[in-house]
Amino acid sequence: MAIEVRDVNKSFGTTPVLRDVSIDVESGSLTALLGPSGGGKSTLLRVIAGLEQPDTGTVRISGVDATRLAPQRRNVGFVFQHYAAFKHLTVFRNVAFGLEIRKRPKDEIRKRVMELLELVHLEQMADRYPSQLSGGQRQRMALARALAVEPEVLLLDEPFGALDAQVRKELRTWLRRLHDEVHVTTVFVTHDQEEAIEVADTIVVLADGEVEQVGSPAEVYDNPANPFVMRFLGPVTEIGGSLVRPHDIEISTEPVEGGTAATVSRVVRLGFEVRVELQVEGRDAWVQVTRGFADQLALKSGDVVSVRPTPGARSLVLATV
Amino acid sequence: MTTDVAVPPALPPGPPGGGARPRSRFSVPGGTALGVGSAVLYLSLIVLIPLAVVAWRSVDQGPGYFWRAVTTPDAWAALTLTVGASILVALINLVMGTIIAWVLVRDRFPGKAVVDTLIDLPFALPTIVAGLVLLSLYGPESPLGLNLAYSRAGVVLALLFVTLPFVVRTVQPVLLELDKEMEQAAASLGASPFQTFRRIILPNLVPAMLSGTALAFTRSIAEFGSTVLISGNLPFKTQVAAVNIFSQIEGDNTTGAAAISTVLLVVALVALVSLDLLQRWGSRRG
Numbered sequence: 093m094a095i096e097v098r099d100v101n102k103s104f105g106t107t108p109v110l111r112d113v114s115i116d117v118e119s120g121s122l123t124a125l126l127g128p129s130g131g132g133k134s135t136l137l138r139v140i141a142g143l144e145q146p147d148t149g150t151v152r153i154s155g156v157d158a159t160r161l162a163p164q165r166r167n168v169g170f171v172f173q174h175y176a177a178f179k180h181l182t183v184f185r186n187v188a189f190g191l192e193i194r195k196r197p198k199d200e201i202r203k204r205v206m207e208l209l210e211l212v213h214l215e216q217m218a219d220r221y222p223s224q225l226s227g228g229q230r231q232r233m234a235l236a237r238a239l240a241v242e243p244e245v246l247l248l249d250e251p252f253g254a255l256d257a258q259v260r261k262e263l264r265t266w267l268r269r270l271h272d273e274v275h276v277t278t279v280f281v282t283h284d285q286e287e288a289i290e291v292a293d294t295i296v297v298l299a300d301g302e303v304e305q306v307g308s309p310a311e312v313y314d315n316p317a318n319p320f321v322m323r324f325l326g327p328v329t330e331i332g333g334s335l336v337r338p339h340d341i342e343i344s345t346e347p348v349e350g351g352t353a354a355t356v357s358r359v360v361r362l363g364f365e366v367r368v369e370l371q372v373e374g375r376d377a378w379v380q381v382t383r384g385f386a387d388q389l390a391l392k393s394g395d396v397v398s399v400r401p402t403p404g405a406r407s408l409v410l411a412t413v
Numbered sequence: 414m415t416t417d418v419a420v421p422p423a424l425p426p427g428p429p430g431g432g433a434r435p436r437s438r439f440s441v442p443g444g445t446a447l448g449v450g451s452a453v454l455y456l457s458l459i460v461l462i463p464l465a466v467v468a469w470r471s472v473d474q475g476p477g478y479f480w481r482a483v484t485t486p487d488a489w490a491a492l493t494l495t496v497g498a499s500i501l502v503a504l505i506n507l508v509m510g511t512i513i514a515w516v517l518v519r520d521r522f523p524g525k526a527v528v529d530t531l532i533d534l535p536f537a538l539p540t541i542v543a544g545l546v547l548l549s550l551y552g553p554e555s556p557l558g559l560n561l562a563y564s565r566a567g568v569v570l571a572l573l574f575v576t577l578p579f580v581v582r583t584v585q586p587v588l589l590e591l592d593k594e595m596e597q598a599a600a601s602l603g604a605s606p607f608q609t610f611r612r613i614i615l616p617n618l619v620p621a622m623l624s625g626t627a628l629a630f631t632r633s634i635a636e637f638g639s640t641v642l643i644s645g646n647l648p649f650k651t652q653v654a655a656v657n658i659f660s661q662i663e664g665d666n667t668t669g670a671a672a673i674s675t676v677l678l679v680v681a682l683v684a685l686v687s688l689d690l691l692q693r694w695g696s697r698r699g
Contacts, residue, residue: 143597163600170601176594180616189612190602234598241602 093152094119094245094277095140100149102135102301109135110146111301117245117279117294122271124292125281128324132301133281137247140279141170154244169238169276173250175230177222183209183233184218190241208236211270228259239274248280252287264291285325289313297321319408329377331399333410338380340405343368344398345389351398359391372399464678470671482669483676487648491657492676494565498653499633502572507626510580511618517581518588532582535575540638547571548642563645568653571639576629583625584618591617620692627688631681 095117102110109132117123125133138144140151142163150159158166178186185192187208191201209215212232222230231251238246251267252260268291271278282288288295289309297304297312297320305317316322319335329338332352344351354370354377361367366386368379379399391397401407472479482488517529535543547570551561561567591614599609637655644651646660654677661670 141601143601163597164603164605166601167603168601170598172594172598174592174594176592176598178595178599178613179592189599189604193603193608237598237602 093117094121094154095279096150096152097136097140098150098152100136100139100146100151102132102139102144102146109301110139113149113298113301113303115296115303115306117277119277120275121277121293122268122291123279123294123296124288125279125296125298126285126288126324127283127298127304129283131299133283133298134249136298137249137279137281140245141168141247142166143170167241167244169241169243169246171231171234171238171246171248171251173253175222175227175234175254177230177234179222181221182218183214183220183222183225186222186233187236187240189237194241204240205236208240211239211273212236226259227255228263231255231263235270239276243276246276246278248278250281250283253282260287267291289325297324299324314406316406316408319410322406322408327380329379330375330410331372331377331401334401334407335410336401336405336407338367338378340402340407341379341399342402343379343381343389343391345395347398348400351400354397354399356391356393356395356397358393359386361386370397370399467671467674467678470668471675472672474668478668479672479675482666482672485669487652488654488657488661488669488673490649491652491654492673494568494652495634495654495677496680498565498569498572499630502569502576502633503626503630505573506576506580506629507622510577510625510629511584511622513577514581514584514588518585532578536578540575540636541641543574543639544571544642547574547639552643562643563647563651565651567643567645568640568651571643572633572636575636575639576632579629579632580622580625583621583628587618587621623688623692627684630684634677634680 093116095115097113097115100110100113101108113132113136115136125136127133135144139146140153142158142161146159150157152158153166153168163170178189181189184205187205188201191204196204206215206218209218212235214229214232214236217225217229217233222233225233231254235248235251252263255263264287267280280291292309294306295309295312296306299320305312305321307315312321313325316325319328322328322335327338328335329341330336331341331354342348342351347353352372354372356368357371357376358369359366360369361383364383366381366383368381368386368391370377370379377399389397471482483492513532517525517532538546547567548562549555550557551559551567551570553560553562555561561570595613595617596609599613600606604612635655636653637659640653641656644653644656646652646656648657652660654673658670658673661667661673
């Protein structure tokens with residue numbers, strides 16, 4: 093295991109931020125810490141990096157107890173949401189920083205930095221200052237800077253959070269490819285479930301300072317441990333006291349076995365998909381169907397239909413209050 | 414910004430992230446001429462014309478007279494004392510002001526707000542009051558038994574007092590705004606606290622430290638009120654340039670007074686301009 097976190101508790105004042113958190117991160121994996129804002133995921137990452145001290149619990153990095161080790165001595169690379177670029181240094185010197193601190197020979201530094209700049213496609217920008225770069229370029233520079241010291245683990249705190257949607261999407265695809273090339277154990281924090289599913293091998297869902305579930309993207313999406321994880325990982329709707337994905341619901345104009353009667357309240361066409369809004373037993377629900385299917389049924393508001401989860405669909409029975 | 418404009422197309426497709434930000438200039442149509450016009454007019458009336466008159470007065474009896482007025486033994490002594498003491502004061506406040514700013518921003522202690530307010534007191538206090546305070550504290554009847562009256566140390570003390578706020582108040586906001594994550598990034602890259610201070614924090618503070626120091630220096634060379642009491646104005650010993658100018662005027666030697674004033678003016682200008690050059694040289698970054 094590259095990282096082993098055991099029973100970590102952390103409070104800011106009287107507010108608990110992490111509660112008995114234990115996670116394992118496999119060597120060479122790409123893990124996402126996913127959860128809503130204030131769920132403790134950034135704090136957990138900072139505890140791993142040594143930028144925060146846990147109140148109780150231990151952190152082991154590559155088998156070594158690092159709980160009381162200063163960040164300088166943990167050999168982790170950290171990438172911040174807002175880049176934390178050294179404003180007064182050129183891109184080259186930013187990336188070289190960790191190597192200069194380690195007093196590596198000049199030639200070696202030059203070679204390594206240029207390799208890294210090539211890796212993040214900034215070789216043309218070596219002599220620029222961070223203020224002359226775009227957000228995406230700054231974050232790539234920060235990544236190269238963190239990788240320069242050959243860290244045992246790379247930690248990224250909402251690395252694409254400050255970028256606009258388009259750049260964010262492109263950068264995360266790129267991060268996945270980069271990881272396939274470099275293979276350094278990587279943990280990144282995100283609140284975007286799509287980003288986590290697309291990029292990570294393993295997703296750790298954190299909410300209210302507790303680990304809700306750990307698994308591959310498919311596992312957490314298809315077999316959510318609880319309603320919270322199910323809701324957080326994708327769209328859900330409630331039919332017959334169960335939480336179901338809206339694309340896992342069959343809809344028919346004839347009554348079917350195991351079906352629940354519903355009234356169509358609205359049909360919304362969103363390009364290739366159609367969103368059918370329903371009233372089921374006095375509650376709002378919705379079903380996602382393809383356009384062709386919706387046309388076939390010729391649904392309109394006021395129609396009475398029968399709905400049921402598709403056979404084999406994952407659903408969670410909600411506890412009745 | 415969806416394409417990486419800064420990477421030539423010949424290279425393999427680079428990662429996304431967009432090109433460098435275009436620099437745009439904000440301008441209000443028609444506003445510029447009016448703005449520049451009033452700024453220049455105001456500056457001329459308040460600063461440039463009076464300064465020009467002083468410079469003009471100083472040479473209205475010829476450059477030879479100017480030179481003689483400046484190099485009379487008492488004027489020259491006053492000038493060298495003033496410049497020397499000002500350099501010393503500026504350097505001391507460079508160090509102490511930075512430390513005070515650091516403590517005010519980074520440390521927590523009871524009464525911090527009070528100390529923070531007290532820093533401005535030398536600004537707010539009429540300088541003659543400052544002189545009086547210093548004289549009663551460090552004068553012949555010093556309750557501390559420390560008599561600095563009529564000595565050069567007294568002059569330096571007075572100048573230190575009135576110029577304290579400059580470095581503190583220029584460094585403090587920069588330190589407040591300094592990205593703490595830069596320091597954390599440096600730490601995670603292996604830098605010790607001292608290395609982080611020297612390589613990351615200090616370079617970001619230097620411009621503010623230098624401009625605070627320059628302000629302290631220029632203020633020092635012009636100081637009158639706070640030094641006039643504690644120095645005792647002994648020619649050749651403790652008389653500063655501003656007081657020398659005053660006594661020249663009292664002795665009806667306006668041209669001589671103007672000549673010494675002009676020297677002070679030039680020293681101040683040289684200090685400000687060289688500081689500006691130093692900052693431009695040091696910060697090619699945008």
